[in-house]
Structures are given as structure tokens and as C-alpha cells.
């Protein structure tokens with residue numbers, strides 16, 4: 001399940017950051033390994049990407065990347 005970390009004021013022009021993890025096989029003790037990952041969702045069209053670009057590649061929304 002995806003966990004919403006934060007949502008910012010102007011929801012249309014920000015990447016919404018999500019934290020997720022994917023199964024990465026087992027380690028030497030036969031324990032399942034989970035690899036943490038981050039991805040971002042466009043505040044306007046809600047499509048996901050792993051890179052925060054200045055413009056949404058899907059809907060062209062100019063993003064407020066800030067930091």
C-alpha cells in the first residue's frame with residue numbers, strides 16, 4: 001500500500017510524494033527484503049513518476065518544485 005507523506009497547499013502544481021516499497025527477494029536468512037522507493041504523483045492529473053520534473057510530462061502542468 002502506498003503511504004501519503006505530505007500534501008502541500010497548492011495541490012495542482014506540486015508533486016505529491018509517496019513512499020512505497022517493492023519486494024526485493026530474500027536475504028541470507030531467508031527473510032523477505034523490501035526495498036524502499038519514492039515516487040511522485042502530479043497534483044493535477046495524478047499520474048505517477050519517479051522523477052520530479054519542472055513540468056508534468058503527462059499534462060504539462062508547471063510544477064512548483066521549490067527545494
Ligand SMILES: [Zn+2]
Pocket residue numbers: 042043044045046047056057058059060061
Ligand atoms: Zn500532470
